[in-house]
Amino acid sequence: MYKNCIHTALIFICLLLCSSMLSATTRLKVVVVVDGLTEENLILLRPYWSAGGLRLLSEEAFQTTASFPHQVYGGQETMATLMTGTTPSHHSIMSDYYFDRDERSLRAILQDDNASGIGTGSQLSARPLLSTTITDEWRIRHGVDSKIYAIGLQAGGTILMAGHAANACCWLDEASRKWVSTSYYSEGLPSAADQMNISGRIDLVAEREWTPRMDISMYNHPTKEEQKRGFSYLNKNNLLQCPAANTLVIELALAQQADRHMGEDMISDLLLLQLTTLSPKAQSDAIESAEQEDMYLGINQDLGFLMEQLNKRIGKENYQVLVVGRPIKGYSRSTLELANLSVNHFNTDRASALIGTYLMAMHGHERWVDGGYGPYIYLNRILIEKKRMSLENIQRQVANFLMDFEGVQVAYPIHEAITSEDKESIYRRHAGDVYFRLQDNWVIDTKDDKTFDQVIQSAPKVPVLYWSGTMTSFPDGKLQATDIKELIMNY
Numbered sequence: 001m002y003k004n005c006i007h008t009a010l011i012f013i014c015l016l017l018c019s020s021m022l023s024a025t026t027r028l029k030v031v032v033v034v035d036g037l038t039e040e041n042l043i044l045l046r047p048y049w050s051a052g053g054l055r056l057l058s059e060e061a062f063q064t065t066a067s068f069p070h071q072v073y074g075g076q077e078t079m080a081t082l083m084t085g086t087t088p089s090h091h092s093i094m095s096d097y098y099f100d101r102d103e104r105s106l107r108a109i110l111q112d113d114n115a116s117g118i119g120t121g122s123q124l125s126a127r128p129l130l131s132t133t134i135t136d137e138w139r140i141r142h143g144v145d146s147k148i149y150a151i152g153l154q155a156g157g158t159i160l161m162a163g164h165a166a167n168a169c170c171w172l173d174e175a176s177r178k179w180v181s182t183s184y185y186s187e188g189l190p191s192a193a194d195q196m197n198i199s200g201r202i203d204l205v206a207e208r209e210w211t212p213r214m215d216i217s218m219y220n221h222p223t224k225e226e227q228k229r230g231f232s233y234l235n236k237n238n239l240l241q242c243p244a245a246n247t248l249v250i251e252l253a254l255a256q257q258a259d260r261h262m263g264e265d266m267i268s269d270l271l272l273l274q275l276t277t278l279s280p281k282a283q284s285d286a287i288e289s290a291e292q293e294d295m296y297l298g299i300n301q302d303l304g305f306l307m308e309q310l311n312k313r314i315g316k317e318n319y320q321v322l323v324v325g326r327p328i329k330g331y332s333r334s335t336l337e338l339a340n341l342s343v344n345h346f347n348t349d350r351a352s353a354l355i356g357t358y359l360m361a362m363h364g365h366e367r368w369v370d371g372g373y374g375p376y377i378y379l380n381r382i383l384i385e386k387k388r389m390s391l392e393n394i395q396r397q398v399a400n401f402l403m404d405f406e407g408v409q410v411a412y413p414i415h416e417a418i419t420s421e422d423k424e425s426i427y428r429r430h431a432g433d434v435y436f437r438l439q440d441n442w443v444i445d446t447k448d449d450k451t452f453d454q455v456i457q458s459a460p461k462v463p464v465l466y467w468s469g470t471m472t473s474f475p476d477g478k479l480q481a482t483d484i485k486e487l488i489m490n491y
Contacts, residue, residue: 026268026320028262031271034275035278035328036278037325053305054323061466066461087425090131093129098373114127115183120181126160137485138165149162149260150162151273155180158170167187177239178202193252202248209232209235210231210233226290233291238279257271277299346442346444379395379434408438422435464484
């Protein structure tokens with residue numbers, strides 16, 4: 001009798017625990033990565049938020065900041081770090097491109113010759129990404145029936161959000177005004193995206209005009225031109241840099257949620273979205289124009305609409321939202337000039353040519369340098385091996401030579417760089433023979449990099465907002481960008 005009572009009690013307790021776990025299950029987690037979002041701008045613009053969206057998040061969400069433990073060049077390495085919880089030295093994504101030694105030319109970091117573009121000629125996938133991502137571990141934890149989708153504005157960022165295990169992803173192609181994708185994912189182009197393409201919704205939005213949401217005098221930092229004339233753009237001329245682009249992402253996200261019934265059962269689903277704060281005139285993350293402020297106002301409305309709809313469809317208690325910024329640009333020339341600082345340019349192509357001339361004078365008239373990209377110089381290893389010369393000695397000579405260049409703070413042979421303070425920024429297989437870091441207020445200027453007027457900060461900080469209708473606790477203290485994956489998975 002006593003044993004039977006104990007047995008019954010244990011069963012009852014187990015049922016209670018199971019019931020508690022089920023009721024606490026987050027049916028849908030929404031991760032929103034916003035390019036250029038900064039804590040300073042959230043504070044600056046908070047008085048202008050309408051109900052919902054960023055206002056709701058700033059008032060009810062747990063807030064903190066996260067810093068990046070590696071050099072940031074404004075490329076895809078930041079998204080990879082957020083999604084994998086690791087650094088470029090592990091996940092392999094150092095920037096948007098890398099120098100292919102075999103082809104002696106630049107290659108897109110996510111180029112995959114075995115993948116086909118859907119609606120686009122680009123052959124891209126997450127296959128080059130070496131670390132597991134949020135989506136991979138989400139799939140392992142929640143099973144094959146969990147629905148995982150990524151929607152964004154750029155191919156690289158969206159694919160990195162989708163990781164290896166998403167059902168599908170899609171991004172907005174500016175030229176065709178269509179949602180496009182890659183064959184890498186099992187579902188290809190999501191049906192909701194295909195339906196929006198067919199409907200003509202994107203063309204309709206593209207033909208509209210973007211004008212200020214408020215009287216121009218109400219903005220904090222209108223330019224002199226904006227003070228006189230305001231601002232006005234046809235969306236189609238700047239489709240990926242206007243509030244309408246963010247709105248289209250949110251509209252598709254809601255269409256996808258409805259189409260696949262995301263968050264409507266007890267299997268947790270994951271929806272990842274990429275938005276942007278960067279307007280046509282934006283030279284940096286700093287607010288320097290009314291149009292940039294207007295981008296934030298648009299995001300506030302879009303997120304408010306998203307949450308309002310999810311409240312109606314699946315209930316406030318059944319989903320969570322995490323919003324995190326992603327650094328794209330540093331301080332612009334105009335911002336630095338206000339602080340009586342200047343921007344200086346380091347031309348990697350010119351540096352490579354000078355290094356080639358130097359090595360010719362040292363070792364003979366040969367092509368000693370294959371090229372340069374980003375903070376790397378790539379030597380002609382085939383020639384060096386053919387001449388039976390020490391690669392490390394040549395790397396050392398080049399590093400010492402680079403140290404005499406104006407603007408260079410430090411230069412290392414690659415075997416020393418991977419043990420230096422910058423080691424987390426370097427993936428050895430894609431790295432050059434010599435790595436260099438510039439002094440403050442210097443930027444890398446190459447023919448392949450069009451974002452010249454920016455100073456990328458070391459360890460930039462981004463805001464993190466985590467909202468839940470039921471959450472009562474949150475990890476204390478500041479975060480690293482590498483903590484975001486754990487945050488999404490376990491809170």
